[in-house]
Amino acid sequence: MNRLNLRILLTVAAFLASTQVTFGLDLVQVTVDVDDGQYRVLGRSRIEASPEFVYATLMDFDNFHKLAPGIAATRFLPPEPSGERRAYSRFESCVLLFCKTVEKIEAIDGHPFDSISARAIPELSDFVFNDSNWLIEAVGDATLLTFTAEFEPDFWIPPLIGPWAVRRKLVQTAELIGMRIEWMAERGLTLADVRE
Numbered sequence: 001m002n003r004l005n006l007r008i009l010l011t012v013a014a015f016l017a018s019t020q021v022t023f024g025l026d027l028v029q030v031t032v033d034v035d036d037g038q039y040r041v042l043g044r045s046r047i048e049a050s051p052e053f054v055y056a057t058l059m060d061f062d063n064f065h066k067l068a069p070g071i072a073a074t075r076f077l078p079p080e081p082s083g084e085r086r087a088y089s090r091f092e093s094c095v096l097l098f099c100k101t102v103e104k105i106e107a108i109d110g111h112p113f114d115s116i117s118a119r120a121i122p123e124l125s126d127f128v129f130n131d132s133n134w135l136i137e138a139v140g141d142a143t144l145l146t147f148t149a150e151f152e153p154d155f156w157i158p159p160l161i162g163p164w165a166v167r168r169k170l171v172q173t174a175e176l177i178g179m180r181i182e183w184m185a186e187r188g189l190t191l192a193d194v195r196e
Contacts, residue, residue, distance in 0.1 A: 032166050041167075090103045
């Protein structure tokens with residue numbers, strides 16, 4: 001390959017890497033606020049799939065890790081004696097030179113087809129606290145999915161890049177999860193059908 005073709009290829013690759021392609025997913029809103037090391041995030045997107053399909057997909061913790069590459073492992077744990085459902089998650093992420101593997105065990109509470117809430121168990125997680133909620137609303141033939149979370153990591157995040165990194169990761173993950181859910185719904189697949 002001559003130098004001109006290599007430069008053109010590298011320029012096109014850099015352009016494609018810098019743009020956000022969402023394949024029909026409508027990422028409506030993303031906000032990240034930080035106050036004294038505590039984060040509050042909100043992500044809202046419109047997904048071309050039914051609320052029933054979105055709910056079933058998000059509740060499939062044994063296969064949830066297939067939705068986005070930064071989600072390294074997920075699985076339901078045996079039920080607690082109280083009947084509480086718990087799930088394990090491991091996330092791996094790098095921003096600039098800062099890389100971190102984060103683990104959490106959370107209590108999961110699902111209300112079929114309209115919401116899912118999760119509360120991290122601090123003594124079993126890399127968070128001082130981490131509470132998150134998925135609100136699932138029908139919008140015509142599609143779903144408006146709203147994710148909110150409040151958390152305080154039990155590890156150091158560089159303060160100058162923390163909010164930017166969390167927002168960037170939220171946008172990337174929301175786009176990937178939304179696109180994969182739409183792709184599966186269009187083909188009649190579940191997460192269990194998708195290969196790793």
